[in-house]
Amino acid sequence: MSGFGETLAAPAAIVSIVGFGFQCLAGCIQGFQLFSAAFQVGKQTAFYRCAIRFQEERLLLWAKRSGLVDNKLDRRLNESLINEALALLCELLTSTDNLRKRYKLDVVVGEPPPSPAPAHNSRSVQNLPFLQSNVLSRERAILLEEAKKAQNAMPFRRFRFASIDKANFQELMRNIGQLIQNLYDLLDAHIQDEIVQQLRMERSTMLQLVSDLGSLRVLIEAYNLTEVGNIPEKTLTLLRAVSLLPTPASSDEGLVSELDALMDEACQSKHASLVPLFPDRMGQTVQMGPSGLRGSVVYDGKTHYVEWKRYDWSASDEARRRTQDSIVNLAMLLNAQKHPVFRTLDCVGIIDEPRSQRYMYMYHWPVVGEQLPAPRSLHDLITSSFKPSLTDRIKLSQQLVSALFSLHLSNWMHKSFSSHNVLFFPKSPTTERTLDDPYIIGFSYSRQDVPGEPSQRLDRDPDIDVYRHPDCLEEDYAGFHKSYDLYSLGLVLFEIAKWRPIKETFLRSARVKALEAQKRAEKELTKQELRDLDQALLRECKVQDIRDMRRSLLDPTIKDNHPVDLAFRVGERFKEVILACLGDQFEKMLPTENPKVFQESFFETIWKPLEDCKI
Known part of the structure; x- marks a missing residue:
């Protein structure tokens, strides 16, 4: 049985007090935590963790703007559609059966995470220090605290990935992204644009903390896993890569080749250098x-x-x-x-x-x-x-x-x-x-x-x-x-x-x-x-x-x-x-x-x- 199904079986009193949508949202954030902790050591682990982090940020920004993060959903929004989307997203993040059957991911179920759960940064951005940000820390803490209450009634099941097929994981990321986009689509168009620009500003600030091309490759690969085609964030990452070559006219060929490779990955084809x-x-x-x-x-x-x-x-x-x-x-x-x-x-x-x-x-x-x-x-x-x-x-x-x-x-x-x-x-x-x-x-x-x-x-x-x-x-x-x-x-x-x-x-x-x-x-x-x-x-x-x-x-x-x-x-x-x-x-x-x-x-x-x- 999925962790999501068990969470929904929590006492009705909890649901009535905090609201079904708010509880589902908390379950989604806990699901992102479980997902980030599920990746084992491997060449592409950083790519996967970064991609998960990007999706979580999008959801938290939506929750902040919609009011749901404080359990005060904007009354103009369609609550039933929001609840449906959040329930599907929570199941997608926590159902080990679904991950095995639909996405062919090699999932190994382990013991529940210890209580209290480890701090967010130590689990989801391990080895990715440039992703650490306090911008959404309040919202994340509120929802993780709510998830902990539900966990006392019926704990989430911790799992890990023994192996991951990149194509299947990319499909999973796109489905997660589409469910989050469904939530965005319920907001006015100009509010959606504002959130996107705010997210872009945060990622621009984050880029200034990156000091090596390897970390930028992590970002580019994460964008390729979560987005289709060209997006402004890829451009910002490439321009940061250009600035990291302090003396391009005289730098060694290795750095130039590394930059060319990064541009190829951003284009997902041969870059016209x-x-x-x-x-x-x-x-x-x-x-x-x-x-x-x-x-x-x-x-x-x-x-x-x-x-x-x-x-x-x-x-x-x-x-x-x-x-x-x-x-x-x-x-x-x-x-x-x-x-x-x-x-x-x-x-x-x-x-x-x-x-x-x-x-x-x-x-x-x-x-x-x-x-x-x-x-x-x-x-x-x-x-x-x-x-x-x-x-x-x-x-x-x-x-x-x-x-x-x-x-x-x-x-x-x-x-x-x-x-x-x-x-x-x-x-x-x-x-x-x-x-x-x-x-x-x-x-x-x-x-x-x-x-x-x-x-x-x-x-x-x-x-x-x-x-x-x-x-x-x-x-x-x-x-x-x-x-x-x-x-x-x-x-x-x-x-x-x-x-x-x-x-x-x-x-x-x-x-x-x-x-x-x-x-x-x-x-x-x-x-x-x-x-x-x-x-x-x-x-x-x-x-x-x-x-x-x-x-x-x-x-x-x-x-x-x-x-x-x-x-x-x-x-x-x-x-x-x-x-x-x-x-x-x-x-x-x-x-x-x-x-x-x-x-x-x-x-x-x-x-x-x-x-x-x-x-």
């Missing part, structure tokens, strides 16, 4: 964009998208080596298999162009066609006659926020976020303009957010400078921070909301200050004089003018009153997201240097409210 590129096989090159640091090139007869990253070797040999390593790290980041939420192109390889003192990053062109037109930037669309719907603009905004959120979770910073660096690739010259399938480019200055990582000074470019935080343009600039990316994001969201380029707002603000200094009124100037003044203001792009623009965007007392206008155009919630990006609340976190606090604030203040915007 970086390939050697040869300048003599390059054909026509076309430069694009305001800075001239991107374009297209024909390589081996195929059109590729390219970006250039400048370098300066005037520094010391050590600084040169670190910069080379940073260049290769960036290429590996852009080459790693990524979930679509990252919205990046796939890097093929890099070419050193020493005469121009720059590296070329080559990417696959994301669409296929006979006559491929040049990509359109978001800035191009905003300054054209194209008028997308508010629905499409909100969807685009959500995609850009999710992409930057994911990039920050992987502990990388963009450093040059703007509407010039959001591209759309038409399939043909006659393709209608659309906001579908945006790609974020412009990674020339990007780097990991770790101490000592080489940070290239930003080149002055008026078209891009108007998107940069004014602190980045000061002579005594102390270094980039993720909050500066959020400021740039806020300006892009401002453009999307008003559907006009931020340059117009900058010039309007700077023009007022310039005319005040000259003691002249705008109506006194001819059209040509106004054009000349605007060109001069943009060409100089003074840091003080950028600071003044920032203040004007937040000030509800001036004539333009941007906060009120934003609310009129896109609603209060979207407006608050934009103002949060442009304000100083994220900059105030700089002294704390706590990435988890920053990411949680990003989630609660930016990602979550914008995801709730629906038309």
Whole structure:
């Protein structure tokens, strides 16, 4: 008889007091404990334990959000369906007969676990110290205490696996995952998304504790056991693997081979790694964009998208080596298999162009066609006659926020976020303009957010400078921070909301200050004089003018009153997201240097409210 069946035979008084669903939930958590303790020493034991831990985390987060962990289930949820799913899950985790017959697992039944049961960490995450977390410890303790009460009436039966067939275990994990997903499906869609992002943040924090590629392989294998296909968590794991190679340009072949193997496992197929590129096989090159640091090139007869990253070797040999390593790290980041939420192109390889003192990053062109037109930037669309719907603009905004959120979770910073660096690739010259399938480019200055990582000074470019935080343009600039990316994001969201380029707002603000200094009124100037003044203001792009623009965007007392206008155009919630990006609340976190606090604030203040915007 299964442990689950015996638990259900407990006195009715217990069921009536604590609730059937709550008791089943406690049985599930105890079942996860039994499962984790059932694995014996073996090469893949860590994979199995990690996979079980992932499923338990998902269930605990659901229980926390639904209220059931405190025996206070949200009355809006279907209690009978929840009870049914939890009962099936509990049986799946504790029925040794089911494990033998349905999943062909070699189960050996032993004595009941001692009372009190061993601490959770000592049993389920043995040899996996990077999985130890106190985030859900309260919820786990409550449910294990309840399971102990039921165990006094009818103890769970302890068991162990003498051997495990990987394919059968994978089927079991997927069935467990599906039952948990059935519980998630009873929640509102936006609540499901919130839980998934919270779980992703926790796993990102966990990844920073991993210090070797072997542990990352455990995570990748666990994801392969529990999930089908590509998921953002795999991307975060791969990007952490890239950061663990401190000197990829000069590291030994063993480490590089180990990283390639890890990427193959993540793809569950042969990973298309970086390939050697040869300048003599390059054909026509076309430069694009305001800075001239991107374009297209024909390589081996195929059109590729390219970006250039400048370098300066005037520094010391050590600084040169670190910069080379940073260049290769960036290429590996852009080459790693990524979930679509990252919205990046796939890097093929890099070419050193020493005469121009720059590296070329080559990417696959994301669409296929006979006559491929040049990509359109978001800035191009905003300054054209194209008028997308508010629905499409909100969807685009959500995609850009999710992409930057994911990039920050992987502990990388963009450093040059703007509407010039959001591209759309038409399939043909006659393709209608659309906001579908945006790609974020412009990674020339990007780097990991770790101490000592080489940070290239930003080149002055008026078209891009108007998107940069004014602190980045000061002579005594102390270094980039993720909050500066959020400021740039806020300006892009401002453009999307008003559907006009931020340059117009900058010039309007700077023009007022310039005319005040000259003691002249705008109506006194001819059209040509106004054009000349605007060109001069943009060409100089003074840091003080950028600071003044920032203040004007937040000030509800001036004539333009941007906060009120934003609310009129896109609603209060979207407006608050934009103002949060442009304000100083994220900059105030700089002294704390706590990435988890920053990411949680990003989630609660930016990602979550914008995801709730629906038309």
